[in-house]
Amino acid sequence: MADAAPLPSKRKRELVAEAAPEAPCREETGAGVGNGSAVTARLPFSGFRVQKVLRESARDKIIFLHGKVNESSGDEDGEDAIVILEKTPFQVEQVAQLLTGSPELHLQFSNDIYSTYHLFPPRQLSDIKTTVVFPATEKHLQKYLRQDLRLVRETGEDYKNVTLPHLESQSLSIQWVYNILEKKAEADRIVFENPDPSDGFVLIPDLKWNQQQLDDLYLIAICHRRGIRSLRDLTPEHLPLLRNILRQGQEAILQRYQVRGDHLRVYLHYLPSYYHLHVHFTALGFEAPGSGVERAHLLAEVIENLECDPTHYQQRTLTFALRADNPLLKLLQEAQQRSN
Amino acid sequence: MADAAPLPSKRKRELVAEAAPEAPCREETGAGVGNGSAVTARLPFSGFRVQKVLRESARDKIIFLHGKVNESSGDEDGEDAIVILEKTPFQVEQVAQLLTGSPELHLQFSNDIYSTYHLFPPRQLSDIKTTVVFPATEKHLQKYLRQDLRLVRETGEDYKNVTLPHLESQSLSIQWVYNILEKKAEADRIVFENPDPSDGFVLIPDLKWNQQQLDDLYLIAICHRRGIRSLRDLTPEHLPLLRNILRQGQEAILQRYQVRGDHLRVYLHYLPSYYHLHVHFTALGFEAPGSGVERAHLLAEVIENLECDPTHYQQRTLTFALRADNPLLKLLQEAQQRSN
Numbered sequence: 001m002a003d004a005a006p007l008p009s010k011r012k013r014e015l016v017a018e019a020a021p022e023a024p025c026r027e028e029t030g031a032g033v034g035n036g037s038a039v040t041a042r043l044p045f046s047g048f049r050v051q052k053v054l055r056e057s058a059r060d061k062i063i064f065l066h067g068k069v070n071e072s073s074g075d076e077d078g079e080d081a082i083v084i085l086e087k088t089p090f091q092v093e094q095v096a097q098l099l100t101g102s103p104e105l106h107l108q109f110s111n112d113i114y115s116t117y118h119l120f121p122p123r124q125l126s127d128i129k130t131t132v133v134f135p136a137t138e139k140h141l142q143k144y145l146r147q148d149l150r151l152v153r154e155t156g157e158d159y160k161n162v163t164l165p166h167l168e169s170q171s172l173s174i175q176w177v178y179n180i181l182e183k184k185a186e187a188d189r190i191v192f193e194n195p196d197p198s199d200g201f202v203l204i205p206d207l208k209w210n211q212q213q214l215d216d217l218y219l220i221a222i223c224h225r226r227g228i229r230s231l232r233d234l235t236p237e238h239l240p241l242l243r244n245i246l247r248q249g250q251e252a253i254l255q256r257y258q259v260r261g262d263h264l265r266v267y268l269h270y271l272p273s274y275y276h277l278h279v280h281f282t283a284l285g286f287e288a289p290g291s292g293v294e295r296a297h298l299l300a301e302v303i304e305n306l307e308c309d310p311t312h313y314q315q316r317t318l319t320f321a322l323r324a325d326n327p328l329l330k331l332l333q334e335a336q337q338r339s340n
Numbered sequence: 341m342a343d344a345a346p347l348p349s350k351r352k353r354e355l356v357a358e359a360a361p362e363a364p365c366r367e368e369t370g371a372g373v374g375n376g377s378a379v380t381a382r383l384p385f386s387g388f389r390v391q392k393v394l395r396e397s398a399r400d401k402i403i404f405l406h407g408k409v410n411e412s413s414g415d416e417d418g419e420d421a422i423v424i425l426e427k428t429p430f431q432v433e434q435v436a437q438l439l440t441g442s443p444e445l446h447l448q449f450s451n452d453i454y455s456t457y458h459l460f461p462p463r464q465l466s467d468i469k470t471t472v473v474f475p476a477t478e479k480h481l482q483k484y485l486r487q488d489l490r491l492v493r494e495t496g497e498d499y500k501n502v503t504l505p506h507l508e509s510q511s512l513s514i515q516w517v518y519n520i521l522e523k524k525a526e527a528d529r530i531v532f533e534n535p536d537p538s539d540g541f542v543l544i545p546d547l548k549w550n551q552q553q554l555d556d557l558y559l560i561a562i563c564h565r566r567g568i569r570s571l572r573d574l575t576p577e578h579l580p581l582l583r584n585i586l587r588q589g590q591e592a593i594l595q596r597y598q599v600r601g602d603h604l605r606v607y608l609h610y611l612p613s614y615y616h617l618h619v620h621f622t623a624l625g626f627e628a629p630g631s632g633v634e635r636a637h638l639l640a641e642v643i644e645n646l647e648c649d650p651t652h653y654q655q656r657t658l659t660f661a662l663r664a665d666n667p668l669l670k671l672l673q674e675a676q677q678r679s680n
Binding site: 034039040041042043044045047048049050051054056057059060061063065067070081085087088089092095096097099100102104105106107110113114115116117118121123124125126128129131132133134136137138148149150151152175176179185186189192207210213215216261262263264266269282284285286287291293294295296297299300301304308309316317319321 | 383438
């Protein structure tokens, strides 16, 4: 899969590098499907010898590990797997229950009205969100490795002459997106669908959201229409699609989660993580990964930009951060030096 | 300075509410100290009836709870306590051990090479950092309370008819800004100055930056010219000033801190915290409070917007978040209902 997708994996690395919580994100992948269910399970490999901590965040309580697995299965080298562990947010009901009982506490210190403890909660409060990428390629390992960032300003010309050709030089598979649109995977997770092939979309919870609390609500609208790579492809002909996603997406979230539109941040990424148009819906109070000004573009403003200037996204300069090792960075810098 | 500067302290309060990790911070208290030891303990009160979730962050896995306690002890009203729970960061040794064993897993779903699980770890991995404030006063409750946010879209008309009159009805002192510009305060902190009264500015480290490390570099450019309240006042006549701030600000930061322009996020806030035009310079790798798409406007894009449309900031709809208790929210909502 990602063997065929170096560029988006670099894209994704930027998202993860910029993002917090630094949750796992998807990109182009190959085939392979299945709707899961909450049953006792085993990891899809045996053993796990830590090779490297790809990234960790004490703030976000998340760790990205590269491990060697299946080493005992004759293959001396074993295989590569990535395991991402993230502690889960609190749910007030569970916490209230916990505190009314007699939780297991170890005193750390007390001073006047302040005291701190180690608390060891019952099972349901110690859930760890675990994401496995297996088998993992070098591209995945690179994707999750933290990298230094650079801000780039991409003119319309830069996009046409540098970014787009670079994109097209990659053979990007987004099979996992098509799996969702065709109900071959995650069909049970779909929150809303407008089936119109031109102006319709599927609304689905983002991988990063465990759906246990609304505090970090995160859904993705994926359009049915294919071939819209990113913001740069948008023209007024896409306004009906964009207006549907904004209005119907907000309505569906109100219906399902009782979260009002003015509690939502609705935006696109540029650069996106994968080149099939999609829109992010996140809780306004949640500092979602990629909601920073250097990557996020509010859908309502995208619509207004297209209404005011049909060629806005072909002509205007767009700013984004790239990881220092992203080949696109060098290509854009060289093009800009030539034009200066 | 804070005595003479209500606004900056207001700023700081907003940022504290906004900022994360939202670690509990202490204030002056009476006597009574003691170093604790890790022994089994009990909470310093009995019972805990949740009154309110003062604040929670799904990103940081932290929750601030206000509870009524000791209600059974004759005092009908009970007493107030604050309990702050925060999940703890991972330690790689523990995690490695966990994965080599057979952890208890529930499959969430799998799609292609990706699978996600609920993992229920052994005791030592489920430690929750618990901070208790008891007895808690109203002051403590207010300190930890986070205000709910609403997203607002302000048209140019809304600004003229609602926001601007509301602003003018407030007598907001920005004496602390003039003190800086006139070298009556913080003169020793000035990093760079262009003294031109029309197109000049002062560059100064933000209060939030301790200047001990570059990771969270944060400076503010404050223009000398008075009367530019915000983005909404900007027209092409301000382009020389804006270009000076962008270019000279980046140069000054390179000179002083050896941080290059493409490592910087340079932006304005709308709404700003105080109504004298200023520009934020933050390290690209640092998710600074207020750098989200719903508040930050990249200076380079502001300049391009003014070049493309001289009336952009008088005409266009701007999106921002307001606290639910901000009177401006109600005024804008009423105006929008009238116009619908």
